[in-house]
Amino acid sequence: MAQGRRIAIYGAGYIGLVTGACFASLGHHVTVVDIQQERIDMLNAGRVPIYEPGLAELLRDHGDRLTFTVDGRTAAARAEVVYVCVDTPPTVSGDADLSRVWNVVRVLEGAERLQAVVTKSTVPVGTGARIRAALDGMGLVAVGYGSNPEFTAEGRAVGDFMNPDRVVVGAADDATARLIAEIHQGVNGPVVVMDVESAELTKLAANALLATKISFANEIANLAEAVGGDAASVLQAVGMDHRLGAHFLNPGLGYGGSCFPKDTTALKTLAGSAGYHFQLLAAVIEVNSLQQRRPVIRLKEALDGLSGRTVAVLGMTFKPGTDDMREAPSRVIVGRLLAEGATVRCWDPLAPDVSGAEPWSATTRHHSPIEALQGADAALVATEWPALQQVPWQEAAAAMARPLLFDGRNALDPAEMTAAGFTYLSVGRADLPPR
Template sequence: MVRTPERRVAVFGAGYIGLVTGACFAELGHHVVVRDIDPEKVALLRSGEVPIYEPGLGDMIARNKERLTFTLDLEETLDGAEIAYVCVDTPPSASGDADLSRLWSVVRSLEGATRLKAVVVKSTVPVGTGARVRAALDEAGLSHVGYAANPEFTAEGRAVEDFLHPDRVVIGAADDATARLIEELHAGVDGPVVVMDVRSAEMVKLASNALLATKISFINEIATLCEKTGADVEEVAKAVGLDHRLGPHFLRPGIGWGGSCFPKDSEALRQLASNTGYHLQLLSAVIEVNNLQKRRAIQKLQDELGTLTGKRVALLGLTFKPGTDDMREAPSTVLAARLLAEGAEVRCWDPMARPPAAEPWSSTTRHETPELAVEGADAAIVVTEWPQLREADWAHAAAVMRRPVLFDGRNLLDPAAMRALGFTYMSVGRP
């Protein structure tokens, strides 16, 4: 793409996606104002602190401070803005549908912003949302403002890289002028641009995450079958992944997927289908397998230890994946809650996690190192594949545990080496 003149961009929402979007557009040379309604978050950002952990993001924000502004003020946000990006949360509502209240709050706030050329929704929304937003803009006297869906495909831990070097930039627009404007805005991004209609763009994000979740649940089912037949899921996955039609990505067995996208988007797609009268049988099974996978970890400990009442169990890693501080839908939350319900004492270690001050975490203890977390424990579970766990002093850990029982929920460690240290070692899908 050919570099075009800088644009003035308003980003609504200083959450994970909003911050990455705003910082990356500033890196591309645009002037960006990011608005949020949380005074504490805006104050932190203005002081140079980033409220989330994402490699490279803090440096990028600091590098572009002349082109990147954070504010609570709506008028400042829209002053001179040509393009408004909506990057707000769309969490599940009580009915299971996406809660679009924050999105509609932003749309209503745009009334009178006559200098805008386009409104772009980056938030994950149900298919058909764009048509409703288009109608609302028309009613607000903004019929001259284009509308586009530009879903995000950024993975936590590499979001900056994913934005600047994506597999694809998906733009869903009803008119060619808006599509060209958003494509020009991404000039300098190293990735192909795919232009389509709005509804298809809205579907792409949900379908992509559902397919990735399906691959994970599939290999977890194969792992369970490997345990029952004596096969090794690591060898199976390696050979399956060499098939060019399938590829190796997301064929790693474990204790299930979590995070801000896979659970929410899978449920949103299933709910969208239900609202049309169609039942997504495959996706329902994918979700069920994932829910069961976390509970199978507890069953493995019960098979080895018997009752968990009075037992001390260490959870090693709390975030849903390494390289992030995100606890949203993390498998560790289910594991901690189930262990406490069974009467166990739960000890925890994680280098980045910031769990909420509520149950189950208020009933657990945090420790500075994995070795301290396992001290006096009857069992430990590797929950998150932090690289620090590969380098931990496992010989010392085995010596200070009451019973050296270890369930490696991410197949991170070498089985023979761990057994040689005296561990009763269990993993996922390996004999």
């Protein structure tokens, strides 16, 4: 194991906390900085403000090498390496909001021990050059700069960090590249070194390609519904081609979360700002937007209108294994159901309290799927939580006003659902009546 470095990580969100905990497990001394005092107080009290499998255990087991603070300037003064892991949300124009990144850069002035600044946040190509110029302007000419984008998926972020497909290191000089590679010693994955601009583009390109596969799968599913055929069988066979691969070829409700929507938009905006119309990506984004509305159209047709109907939405987070609600398809679905005049009842095992936010303020939250289904005219699976496999569906069908279910994730067995008495609708497959 390499000699432990003193690392300051700015941002105590999903990426910052996972990065900090994993670096601590590798023997480094880590200070995690955040502007939210409440979040830092929780961490200092041993409570984790987000849900991510394995994270709480890492923070507990390596707490002797972890510090949490809101004092960014002191953390920078003591650090050898600074990692920027703050949010970069899209602005009205579609560009990334880099205000939090620049807030971190400003506190670095006078950091005498600092050897390198590394950005893990997703930023537009060219951001690194601007940060390099800012560091030079503050007299930090000898401080290296690097881009080390993250490729972790929520719900398995710890495993992705420690056993990655690759560790991408973008650096303008060999010394910085070696330093970033060194602090990753113990991580089980190859290090790929490139220039900063290429590293910045790699993150956007990877997520855009994954989003493209998701939208393609949904287009095939929609076509299968129109002409016949089972999209799941088609895409399984397609994915067996070694040139293509099966990952992300599952039809459903489209992509969501903190990365795909933001990064596809960011790459499209970047291309437009460079004078290039990224036609493929524009179509990918449009397909995803329409896909999130299709379940409401299907239920509206099946119920001969949604006004006055009650719909149970099963799942609120953008995917199982996380409590993250950002850009979840359920938000669009619920908004559309309410706009059509439906009453919406929701269930999710991990989603945070969002009762004060739109559109959730007009819904009711329930403790179990059965409770949410009570008296409903239809059910809609929006997140494929494993708990749905344990629902007594025959009992659920009897509890509903009408046993109609749209499985937006193709998570349930069609034969079992029809045997339980449901009219079963899904994505890319024929509708099935109850048996």
